[in-house]
Amino acid sequence: MTAVQDLSFAVGPGVTGFLGPNGAGKTTTLRMLLGLVRPTSGTATVDGRPYAELAHPRRVVGAxxxxxxxxxxxTARQHLLIQAQLAGLPAARVDTVLDEVGLGADAGRRVGGYSLGMRQRLGLASALLGDPAVLILDEPGNGLDPAGMAWLRSLLRDLAGQGRTIVVSSHVLAEVAQTVDRVVIVNGGVLRFAGPLAELSGAGDSLEAAFLRLTAELEGSAR
Structure with missing residues (x-):
């Protein structure tokens, strides 16, 4: 079974929404970018190189x-200290990222007592540990309440304002529409759209309407 086919796109600084229905090939694509899955043909690169060839991967890309x-x-602090040591990162980054994701006051709590949203924040802290220029995030809002979603939106926009490249896979299209600069839409492992969000909304479509139209077109053609 082919997960993705002739899928080619590039992203740069800013926030890119990586969208598609379940089974579209999004997670497989992200795993290829991170060297966790080997493509049968073609290449997936970060900063022009395959992940495995990056000299200091955690300083380049966080996921x-x-x-x-x-x-x-x-505890959350212990978890991140181990991560920092394994990656050769300064221990001082631990408290910095804990504060950045809003876990500073809970850093001494055992992770087993964390809610899903708190674990999600800890995952974000781990991704930010190396102060990377590139962030690859799969459903980062999972488990966050409305206030947490607003916080995440602000965080991603702040990080993008620093010149970072952020790829966000999400099914929450209303939130994506408030956050991203560009959109990549895939379905059935095939690229359906890649470009600025304004190009989709310029035709009068909401992101949701454009997403449903683009993914339905491919499903319809396969019947």
Missing amino acids: LLEASGFHPGR
């Missing part, structure tokens, strides 16, 4: 694919 894998008996 949040799922907020799991935390030892429930460790």
